Amino acid sequence: MTEPKPIEVRQLDLFRGMDDAQFALLMRGAYVQNFPPSIDLIGEGEPSDFLHIVLSGSVELFSGWNDRETSMAIVRPVSTFILAATIRDAPYLMSARTIAKSRIALIPSQDVRAAFSIDGDFAFAVVDELAQQYRSLIKSTKELKLRNSLERVANFLIREQQKSGAGAAFQLPCDKKRLASLLGMTAENLSRAFKSLQKCGIEIDGTLITIHDQDELERFAKPHHLIDDDDI
Amino acid sequence: MTEPKPIEVRQLDLFRGMDDAQFALLMRGAYVQNFPPSIDLIGEGEPSDFLHIVLSGSVELFSGWNDRETSMAIVRPVSTFILAATIRDAPYLMSARTIAKSRIALIPSQDVRAAFSIDGDFAFAVVDELAQQYRSLIKSTKELKLRNSLERVANFLIREQQKSGAGAAFQLPCDKKRLASLLGMTAENLSRAFKSLQKCGIEIDGTLITIHDQDELERFAKPHHLIDDDDI
DNA sequence: CGGAGGATTGATCAGGGTCAATGAAGGTGG
DNA sequence: CCACCTTCATTGACCCTGATCAATCCTCCG
Structure with a gap:
């Protein structure tokens, strides 16, 4: 299952500024896996052990309460999800399942946090990514309430x-x-x-x-x- | 209007790990101001020149579209707002006005970004704050869609x-x-x-x-x- | 005292949800 | 290869939550 060269991951804005040694270290515990459609990847409330990256296919983020369920976002390649939970070492607030057949990279959350405190460029890339996701969520809230x-x-x-x-x-x-x-x-x-x-x-x-x-x-x-x- | 010792700002999680010299540098261009109620502080679409911190009173974040308007959040002391816009050097996505008489600290956005790239602890505090705000926004979206x-x-x-x-x-x-x-x-x-x-x-x-x-x-x-x- | 804006209440309306039936499409197994 | 089953999409009928409109009252301030 595990594949040796997550080349697409290297190209992400998030990792582009990272030096090779640091990147190799981060990838040591990471792996890439193929999933069929409609597979549950994570469930809300679980501890955030891995940062996930969609390499191909697509993933749905969704949440439930009191027997109701709602879609929160569609994640398309190439991008990360549940970055905030990884950073805070907090439980996932959303569940995730594959929509189509998908390749997903999984990087141990503790390695991400470690890289963050060592590598300044990576830290900046994380903040930038998080700020962007925050702003995109603000936009969708505005849409929901104003239209x-x-x-x-x-x-x-x-x-x-x-x-x-x-x-x-x-x-x-x-x-x-x-x-x-x-x-x-x-x-x-x-x-x-x-x-x-x-x-x-x-x-x-x-x-x-x-x-x-x-x-x-x-x-x-x-x-x-x-x-x-x-x-x- | 400008006050010399923004002592409450120093106590924020965001600045607690910062060393004194660095903090002094960041505060050099900052100022604290008192505002009466119902004063517009910023308007959506404007460039994000300052990171704002509510020291006392309270502030409403709101947005509009097509002659409609909605409240997005109430910011109470002591916390920052529009951190994401400051980080990305992007225009505000929300407007802000005081609700009650308020003391607000304003820190030039470029100084925040500069401090971020120099001070690793500060960088981590920013990410942590941003991740928390992101998660709190996810929660309110869930509330809006599920209840x-x-x-x-x-x-x-x-x-x-x-x-x-x-x-x-x-x-x-x-x-x-x-x-x-x-x-x-x-x-x-x-x-x-x-x-x-x-x-x-x-x-x-x-x-x-x-x-x-x-x-x-x-x-x-x-x-x-x-x-x-x-x-x- | 008077005016402006917020809060409340009632009456009405419409956007959008629910329920049910039908049709279309894709996957599975005989 | 085809019959069957499941799931999704569509359509119609109906209903309910919550918006709108309007009138009144209240409170805070100048």
Whole structure:
């Protein structure tokens, strides 16, 4: 299972400034593993033994309370998740499961904390990553509180379009049930929202979205750089 | 206006491990100022020139979109706000205004970043603070998505009670209009929620809350440590 | 004393959730 | 290779939480 050369990991912003010896040390206890779809990786409340990095595939972060469950985020390659828990040596606040077949790198949390206190560049990279994740969470909270479900769907489509290269057509990152939960609505309502957005010139075919009238969609969605821009 | 000895700032976790010379350097360009209530401190979108620290009083963080506005957080002494924007040298994602008469320390962001790259202990303190803020934001997102408004109010009351020393009676941290927005509901609905929670043995007199039947309230609210505990 | 803003209450409305039925798609085993 | 089963997506009907609108009252201040 374990693979020797996590070359993609080395390329991450998080590790780019680290010198080779330090990186080798950090990777000594790390391993890369392949998982099939729909596999539970971690459960909320468990101790944070490993920093996880999605190398390929995709992972859903989700949380539950009182028999309810909600999607919190989709993690796509190449990025880390549960960095904050690793840093604080605190239990996970979210569970994680694979969506698709995925390659995941696991780095022992204590090694990350050790590297952090030795390597100043790495420390800065960690803070930067954490600050970015914090800001992206602020943006999604703003979206959740300031927009209704139709507006959230419309703006989500525009953001996905940008991420996938700004072409007119692109794929949704997950099934519609998960997407609905991510956007804070039910699958039934997402279905109706898509239908209703056809008036703004969007077309849905399974997970393939095509935006026929960009201007019309944006006129309705009113995207804002302090909510929707990837990284400000 | 500027005051010479920001002694409370020195006591913050963020600066406790810092040596005196380094701290003095960081404070050279800093100043402490008194503000009356309802004063705008910063506006979202502006460059993050200063790290802010609430020394006394209280501050509301809020955001707007398309003529709507929502409260994002109440910052109470002694703690920092907009740390992530300072670290990333990015524009503020939230606006801030004083609620009560407040003393605020302002430290130039570039000095914070400079101290960060020189002082390893400080770097670790920053990451720790940021990780904590991130986790607390995750918790409030979970609350927003997993609980209905009555449940949010009930759990909010339990949390406030803990923060204020776990006695039966305590004060709300702000007026009810702001509180409603913070909890993602309207003032009218908050009013009705309070009334409805009287069945669980709570009493409201202005901003004074008294919990007469702790067990009954908790049976309804079902607080959970991965959402409601202050710092796990 | 008067005015402005917050709080409360009631009446009404709509956004969005729930329930149920049906259809489409993909995986499994005979 | 196909029948079957499970899961997801869609659609319709209905309901409920919570928003909106409006009127009143209260409190704090100038």
